[in-house]
Amino acid sequence: MQPHVGDDDHPPTALLTAAPAGPRGAQYHPEPVFAITARALGKSYPGPEGAVTHAVSGLDLDVTAGETFAFLGPNGAGKSTTIALLCALARPTAGRATVAGADVLTQPHLVRRRVGMLFQHSAVDGDLTAEQNLYIHARLYGMPRGQVRRRIAEVLETAGLGDRRRSPVRTLSGGMRRRLEIARQLLHAPGVLFLDEPTTGLDPHARAQVWHHLRTLRERHGSTLFVTTHYLEEAENCDRIAIIDRGRLVAQGTPVALKAAIGDDRVFLHTGDDTGAYRIVRALAPPGSALGADAAGVSLRVPDGSSWIPRLCAALTAQGIAVHSASATPPTLDDVFFHHTGRSLDPAQPGGPVPLHPSSPRAATESGGSR
């Protein structure tokens, strides 16, 4: 389903104005204006033999107007279902939500008018030009003829496709096509733009182009973007991140705050005798810290990791173990994901990173400090 365009509804951006000014002379702190709120939102599907799939459960969300909000989770976590609920394309079985000022349960038609939705496999007609694709979309969804040309020129310019407006879509690169699809969803100036894995299937260059375009939308137009992704580096660029796993929100915050909450750095050592090194590091590590060893080397989780390197290297060298490399890195978003879910999202880490705490769900390594 697609939103209507150009009806007599209030312009969605009008819903996103700040709270009224306080009394004269009083310091004015505008209330945050939420483009999306959800409380205890849920969707369950009946399965075979009375089983129930809880695709999304107990979801609480507040997305501020103008924010780029990442919804991060593995396959099957409930990301697409959440988008369908928030865009009023599926009816919740629990809870409530408001999007761009409209209630998804009682005003689903308004929600659909006020949002843009980029689906994972959105199609544009390859034989038509960029402009023709947008024109057909605008007319199909009722945009007044008088506004169409100007609006198409605007969204193509924002997408960086002004000079390709007459090119058949099949001649555009993957990244350009994706930007054209985003431009199509912007024709009716939605209050919130939902993007379901907007860069899946694109090469790194095209992915960077799409993100450049999304940043432009945010900076120039103050657009509210709700983006699902399983690319950690994309989530890293967003204002805030919610991590969803098995239908439940497990963490929410800015990338910096989520990583800071994890605390410990990862110290990594590659030595001439990693088995011997592991024993020595274990003896020196603070009680309760997580450490591990695999074919690549020895890892230790400690606060202020770089301060540990000279001490560990001196101890190893004193025992005749050569240190080939030593590094200390702050927590990554994948560490955050692992901490909350017990799994890694990073394909380069099939076994997952070293657990951050001994109690971590997939702690395959031991705790140090066994002196």
Ligand SMILES: Nc1ncnc2c1ncn2[C@@H]1O[C@H](COP(=O)(O)OP(=O)(O)OP(=O)(O)O)[C@@H](O)[C@H]1O
């Ligand atoms: N119509 C449906 N009927 C039954 N189960 C469903 C339906 N739609 C989704 N599910 C189930 O709900 C869960 C969440 O699915 P969803 O598609 O929202 O996950 P996702 O995070 O978007 O995954 P992906 O990244 O693979 O698209 C999955 O277990 C899925 O099988």
